[in-house]
Amino acid sequence: MRVLHIVNDAETGGAQTLIEQLMLARPEGDDAHLLILMGQGALSPRLEAAATSTAYVGMTRRDVVPLRAMRALRRLVAEHGIQVVHSHLQQSDLVNEVTPHGARRVATLHNSLHLAQKPVTRVTWWLAAQASARLDAVVACSNSALGFAAESHYRFGTEHIRVVHNGTRISPVPAPEPSGPPVFVHLGRCVEQKDHPTLFRAFARVLAEHPDARLFCAGHLVDPGNEALTIELETLGIGQAVTLLGSVSDVHALIRTAHAVVFASNHEALPMAGLEALSEGVPVITTDTGDAKLLAVDPQAVVPVRDPEALGRAMNRFVDLPAAERGEWRRRSWELGRTEFDSRGTARRYRELYEELTDGS
Missing domain, CATH: 3.40.50.2000 (Glycogen Phosphorylase B;)
Structure with a gap:
């Protein structure tokens, strides 16, 4: 399976951490490529280490029309034979939705409420919701994130959105309580x-x-x-x-x-x-x-x-x-x-979704 993840930035965040966990838990022989719309961030070393390849677009949060990202996405899909493009967060979803790249489209919702405050962000979120019918599958990280889709008037039918909790690698044993002050x-x-x-x-x-x-x-x-x-x-x-x-x-x-x-x-x-x-x-x-x-x-x-x-x-x-x-x-x-919340279970459910969309190819 050849998957390309898209995310807005490489700063510390839930979407970025989920992507890292999915890439680390992928089956042997699978490829997991990464496209980051902005530049390098605090999590870049970790994400780059987990990915098969990583590319940066260099966009800013003010960019609404993501032409550079669309060109980069088309190039990466063709170059790596990508089967599934999996986007995270609304700006990345919009890129995934409007780019004619030929791969299957998956998006994960990480939000529980529409909190876009800046005009550019509000426009981006509205466009992503309107274009969501172009997606092949949408996943919500929780029931409240599923509710967000309904509140945002997603064109992708909320009855078809599946809930998959995020996961992370579990330490072999609990960490000991630190000594000293609270x-x-x-x-x-x-x-x-x-x-x-x-x-x-x-x-x-x-x-x-x-x-x-x-x-x-x-x-x-x-x-x-x-x-x-x-x-x-x-x-x-x-x-x-x-x-x-x-x-x-x-x-x-x-x-x-x-x-x-x-x-x-x-x-x-x-x-x-x-x-x-x-x-x-x-x-x-x-x-x-x-x-x-x-x-x-x-x-x-x-x-x-x-x-x-x-x-x-x-x-x-x-x-x-x-x-x-x-x-x-x-x-x-x-x-x-x-x-x-073990990441192996989360990765398995996403892998099953990818197989379902690509007929197991």
């Missing part, structure tokens, strides 16, 4: 739906009870140069306890330093970073949005959105658990990842 990790780009303000206000409540606690935040534009985030931290007086790391390439190494991974999102589908946390046995504390609650092993780890008091209370409750009980949370988190 450490929380947050993984997410600097976009409104990740709700860093709620996260910071919740963590301020943690510091009030546990002054030695620390929060590490990673993601595209989540770095010390982000003035909005640094002002928020200074206003709350918690800057000394929060580290903004920006994009990181080794997410698993960062996760293993955490006592828990926390999500403050006000809109989410099924965060890939949460699956990566489970794969290491690191518990997830999350807001109740989309299907994020599937990642929590205890109901008290799920709180309402935009409620910093409730989120801070859940984080404090976790820190105050006896060590043995936190250890049980880690075991159950790892077991949840192993049984529900």
Whole structure:
């Protein structure tokens, strides 16, 4: 099987991580090529290592008419004899939909709500929805992502969209709980739906009870140069306890330093970073949005959105658990990842879809 994946950029994100996992778990003899619409990013080394070949277009987020991407896609399909073009995220979907490349077209929906804020992005998303009837198959990463298709008026019939949960490689055993003060990790780009303000206000409540606690935040534009985030931290007086790391390439190494991974999102589908946390046995504390609650092993780890008091209370409750009980949370988190979100199962279901579309050729 010769598959070409298309994604917007090579920064840390759920779509990029899914692509990496699918490429790593592909059967021996299969080819998995990669087309990235923009330039190199934090995940480029990992993606390039997993792919049979990688090409960059050099587009920007302001580009609506993707002529350069269309030319690159046609060239790669012809050059490598691609059978399936699998796109991820709306800009990539649009390229897949409108390019006459001759291969089967698959798209995966990673969103749970239409949150396009910039005019160019809104146009791109609308066009992708209107042209979705040209796709041969659409996959939603969760039930909430399936709902997104209906809300966005996808021309591809929602009754034909199948749900396949994302997956990740599961560590052989849960990572041991770190020693020392409580450490929380947050993984997410600097976009409104990740709700860093709620996260910071919740963590301020943690510091009030546990002054030695620390929060590490990673993601595209989540770095010390982000003035909005640094002002928020200074206003709350918690800057000394929060580290903004920006994009990181080794997410698993960062996760293993955490006592828990926390999500403050006000809109989410099924965060890939949460699956990566489970794969290491690191518990997830999350807001109740989309299907994020599937990642929590205890109901008290799920709180309402935009409620910093409730989120801070859940984080404090976790820190105050006896060590043995936190250890049980880690075991159950790892077991949840192993049984529900193993990348081998995800890759197998996608491979079956590719075979179905190409008659097994």
